[in-house]
Amino acid sequence: MTTRWTVLCEQADLIEGAGIAAMLDGQQLALFYVPESEQKVFAISNWDPIGKANVLSRGLLANLKDQWSVASPLYKQHYELLSGQCLEEEGVQIPTWSVKLETGKVLVACE
Numbered sequence: 593m594t595t596r597w598t599v600l601c602e603q604a605d606l607i608e609g610a611g612i613a614a615m616l617d618g619q620q621l622a623l624f625y626v627p628e629s630e631q632k633v634f635a636i637s638n639w640d641p642i643g644k645a646n647v648l649s650r651g652l653l654a655n656l657k658d659q660w661s662v663a664s665p666l667y668k669q670h671y672e673l674l675s676g677q678c679l680e681e682e683g684v685q686i687p688t689w690s691v692k693l694e695t696g697k698v699l700v701a702c703e
């Protein structure tokens with residue numbers, strides 16, 4: 593299956609070391625720009641399934657055991673930006689998207 597890349601926003605919309613919220617097909621995403629990471633930009637669901645609110649774009653970034661994660665502003669659980677895995681609750685994982693930067697645009701893979 594070929595990956596379809598959708599332009600989500602401009603690279604200039606991103607904030608270094610922090611998150612912004614974006615909308616893809618009616619679903620809220622949280623985009624994180626981490627220039628010092630190999631991946632540079634990450635896309636996860638903005639929905640915190642434990643806090644039950646769209647807040648993850650406002651969470652704080654953390655580098656734990658060499659993995660970038662975000663701490664939910666509500667109950668402070670960490671979600672890994674690459675896998676969506678919650679570090680405190682083994683059974684909780686949130687959706688993630690492949691994302692890349694190209695000629696000043698942020699592209700997200702969708703199926």
Ligand code: FES
Pocket residue numbers: 598617701702703
């Ligand atoms: S733009 Fe419709 S599935 Fe991605």
